[in-house]
Amino acid sequence: MYLNGYETMGELTLGMTRYFxxxxxxxxxxxxxxxxxxxxxASGHGGGALIVDKFGSGKDKTGQRCSAASVDLxxx
Numbered sequence: 046m047y048l049n050g051y052e053t054m055g056e057l058t059l060g061m062t063r064y065f066x067x068x069x070x071x072x073x074x075x076x077x078x079x080x081x082x083x084x085x086x087a088s089g090h091g092g093g094a095l096i097v098d099k100f101g102s103g104k105d106k107t108g109q110r111c112s113a114a115s116v117d118l119x120x121x
Contacts (some may be wrong), residue, residue, distance in 0.1 A: 051057040073079040 064113045
């Protein structure tokens with residue numbers, strides 16, 4: 046990712062969207078055996094089983110991120 050002089054929030058959002066699309070659909074990742082995340086996700090059993098979730102979903106039942114106060118740090 047490169048620093049760009051975005052002048053508006055809209056330009057920043059568009060730039061980030063383009064980068065994330067490139068990162069997930071065009072850029073091969075060494076940790077994924079030089080495949081793109083989209084290919085690994087689409088080919089994985091159970092919808093991306095090859096992508097390891099090292100951090101958990103971080104979401105509660107409402108689909109919102111949990112607050113830092115609700116995270117159990119004793120298992121970290």
